[in-house]
Amino acid sequence: xxxxxxxxxxxxxLLAIPYALFLLAFVIAPLLIVLYxxxxxxxxxxxxxxxxxxxxxxxxxxxxxxxxxxxxxxxxSLFISFMSTLVCLIIAYPVAYIIAHCKLKNKSTLxxxxxxPMWVNFVLRINALKELFVWLGTYNxxxxxxxxNTIIGMVYDFLPFMILPIYTTIIKIDKSYLEAAKDLGATPxxxxxxxxxPLSKAGIVSGISMVFLPSMTNYxxxxxxxxxxxxxxxxxxxxxxxxxxxxxxxxIALILLLFMFLATWLTGGFEEDEQTNTRxxxxx
Amino acid sequence: MVKLKSIxxxxxxxxxxxxxxxPIVFLTINSFNESDIIQKWDGFSLDHYKYFxxxxxxxxxVVGQTLLLAVVVAFLSTILGTIGAIGIFYSKKKTGKVLTxxxxxxxxxxxxxxxxxxxxxxxxxxxxxxxxxxxxLGQMLLCTPFVVLSIIPxxxxxxxxLYEAALDLGATPxxxxxxxxxxxxxxxxxxxxxxxLTLSLDDYVIAAxxxxxxxxxxxxxxxxxxxxxxxxxxxxxxxxxxTAIIFFIIVLIVVISNVIAYKKTRSKKR
Numbered sequence: 001x002x003x004x005x006x007x008x009x010x011x012x013x014l015l016a017i018p019y020a021l022f023l024l025a026f027v028i029a030p031l032l033i034v035l036y037x038x039x040x041x042x043x044x045x046x047x048x049x050x051x052x053x054x055x056x057x058x059x060x061x062x063x064x065x066x067x068x069x070x071x072x073x074x075x076x077s078l079f080i081s082f083m084s085t086l087v088c089l090i091i092a093y094p095v096a097y098i099i100a101h102c103k104l105k106n107k108s109t110l111x112x113x114x115x116x117p118m119w120v121n122f123v124l125r126i127n128a129l130k131e132l133f134v135w136l137g138t139y140n141x142x143x144x145x146x147x148x149n150t151i152i153g154m155v156y157d158f159l160p161f162m163i164l165p166i167y168t169t170i171i172k173i174d175k176s177y178l179e180a181a182k183d184l185g186a187t188p189x190x191x192x193x194x195x196x197x198p199l200s201k202a203g204i205v206s207g208i209s210m211v212f213l214p215s216m217t218n219y220x221x222x223x224x225x226x227x228x229x230x231x232x233x234x235x236x237x238x239x240x241x242x243x244x245x246x247x248x249x250x251x252i253a254l255i256l257l258l259f260m261f262l263a264t265w266l267t268g269g270f271e272e273d274e275q276t277n278t279r280x281x282x283x284x
Numbered sequence: 285m286v287k288l289k290s291i292x293x294x295x296x297x298x299x300x301x302x303x304x305x306x307p308i309v310f311l312t313i314n315s316f317n318e319s320d321i322i323q324k325w326d327g328f329s330l331d332h333y334k335y336f337x338x339x340x341x342x343x344x345x346v347v348g349q350t351l352l353l354a355v356v357v358a359f360l361s362t363i364l365g366t367i368g369a370i371g372i373f374y375s376k377k378k379t380g381k382v383l384t385x386x387x388x389x390x391x392x393x394x395x396x397x398x399x400x401x402x403x404x405x406x407x408x409x410x411x412x413x414x415x416x417x418x419x420x421l422g423q424m425l426l427c428t429p430f431v432v433l434s435i436i437p438x439x440x441x442x443x444x445x446l447y448e449a450a451l452d453l454g455a456t457p458x459x460x461x462x463x464x465x466x467x468x469x470x471x472x473x474x475x476x477x478x479x480x481l482t483l484s485l486d487d488y489v490i491a492a493x494x495x496x497x498x499x500x501x502x503x504x505x506x507x508x509x510x511x512x513x514x515x516x517x518x519x520x521x522x523x524x525x526x527t528a529i530i531f532f533i534i535v536l537i538v539v540i541s542n543v544i545a546y547k548k549t550r551s552k553k554r
Contacts, residue, residue, distance in 0.1 A: 012370060012371070012374040012457075012461075013371065013374045013375045013376075014371070015367045015368070015370050015371030015374070016368065016371025016372050016374070016375045016379065016380075016383060017371065018364070018367060018368070018371075019364060019365075019367060019368025019371055019372070019383070019428075019432075020368075020371075020383055022364060022368070022428070023383065023386045023387065025405075026402060026405070026421060026425045027386055027389050027390055027425070028386065029405055030398075030401035030402050030404060030405040031389075031401055033401060033404045033405055033408055034397070034400070034401045034404060037404060091300055094296060095296075095297060095300055098293050098296070098297055099297075105549075106542070106545070109538075109542055109545075110297075112538060113301060113304075113538075114300075114301070114304065116534050116538060117304055117305070117308065118482065118486075119482055119530070119534055120308065120527065120530050120531065120534070121485055121486055121502050121503060121530075122486050122488075122503070123488060123502065123503040123506045123507055124502065124506065124523065124526070124527045124530070125307065125308065125527075127311075127506055127510075127520075127523065127527070128307035128308050128310065128311040128527060129307045130510075131307075131310070131311060131314065131322045131524075132306070132307045132310050132311075134322050134323070135310070135322050135323060156303070156304070156307070159304070209392060213392070213393075213394050214394065214395070216394070217394040217395065217396045217397075218395070219396070220488050220489070220503075220507055223507075223510075223511070224507065224510055228511075234394065234395075234396045234489075237396050237397070237400060238396065238400075238489075241400050241403070241493075246404065249400060250400075250404070253396070253397045253400055253401065256394050256396070256397050257393070257397060260392060260393055260394065260397075263392075264392060
């Protein structure tokens with residue numbers, strides 16, 4: 001009996017092998033190739049040239065870096081991404097909170113109304129937004145409008161990713177905690193600050209991680225809504241690759257990878273609640 | 285005071301919903317516009333719908349092949365993801381943890397980086413893009429991690445004794461797998477499949493880097509029209525019609541599922 005059991009155990013474990021190979025070949029290997037391209041030249045020799053090119057585009061040393069095209073693009077991306085994430089959070093938290101605490105029976109239906117637009121292809125949705133901007137006359141009106149429209153576009157595209165994880169954490173909070181806070185004399189505001197907010201931190205963090213990086217890199221949104229006048233870091237990489245400058249492109253991709261690792265490290269590592277971070281799988 | 289607060293609450297919810305739906309509704313209205321320019325209303329017409337449903341025109345063919353691609357990718361990703369999730373769940377703790385973390389990489393990584401790194405691998409191995417293999421593998425790379433993430437919680441909730449009981453009662457491992465284990469995680473598998481469908485339909489950047497030159501998806505087609513400044517007002521307006529159609533279908537699904545749920549709760553009460 002134990003012998004068969006052991007063999008069975010073994011056989012189920014073996015199922016991990018094909019997927020492990022898939023991950024190795026298509027996740028790990030490509031990242032190593034990016035690393036390779038970032039630090040080699042066309043003949044395959046090790047070089048720091050592309051790193052120097054990135055930091056010293058103008059040839060004036062590090063001082064020139066802060067006025068360089070690359071640096072400006074990165075700062076612009078960070079600004080757009082920061083604003084988009086902030087606006088998403090300001091909208092999503094109250095929405096998630098109101099839905100989770102409302103007295104309606106069909107809370108999930110109300111939530112569904114916020115999620116459903118995700119099922120329309122995002123380029124179609126961004127196209128709708130663009131036509132609206134054209135109609136309103138703000139499309140490609142000025143530099144400021146272009147940045148504002150990009151931020152609106154990012155919020156429009158990524159808002160559900162912020163609402164969902166926050167909602168799932170708020171709805172899971174044990175109501176008796178809030179009752180206890182009330183019984184112990186806490187005002188509703190205090191109960192919110194001391195109970196609900198800390199307990200929904202995981203949702204906020206995972207929402208931020210779902211919005212921040214994409215709104216730095218989704219160049220379809222920024223290009224489409226601004227007549228290609230707002231350049232973000234995703235577009236920078238795309239430009240290098242479509243211009244066959246793979247080494248330069250790889251170096252910038254590497255910097256984005258560092259951003260990603262830094263962000264994951266800051267937000268508490270890779271181990272998060274799987275439920276809150278899967279683009280609403282729990283909904284189906 | 286309480287009433288005012290409640291009014292403000294629902295006003296806020298209403299405003300955000302208006303923000304989410306206004307562009308789509310606006311486009312839906314314009315899909316019935318005889319003109320293909322937004323600012324000009326030339327009267328009601330179904331021209332854009334006629335153009336869209338004409339198989340001689342590009343949009344409906346592009347929509348068809350995008351759907352086909354999504355179904356194939358979702359199917360393959362679901363199979364690979366199911367196998368992977370079961371494998372990860374039953375492997376040693378350390379191996380499982382490493383695999384889970386690697387699995388999370390494409391989820392949190394920027395799409396552009398995933399796309400260009402995969403494209404570099406494709407050119408490194410010299411795989412021909414016109415074989416569709418890079419496109420399929422690339423989109424699987426996008427979808428499969430999400431399938432795994434949606435199945436693993438179901439494996440954790442599952443009653444493991446049932447599987448052992450099936451074996452003790454003489455079921456072969458294969459039989460126990462298909463008639464005991466798989467049914468228990470089926471909801472996770474299904475949601476993984478649906479998620480893969482939407483991810484593949486929504487993808488622009490992976491497809492842009494891996495597709496054969498002549499192949500178009502909805503995303504790459506529309507973006508290409510804008511990017512190359514090809515003035516294809518007819519094609520563009522046909523996509524307004526398409527957006528309106530999907531919008532109608534989604535509204536219909538939501539309404540129907542609600543009616544069903546409502547009837548269920550009512551019959552339960554009786």
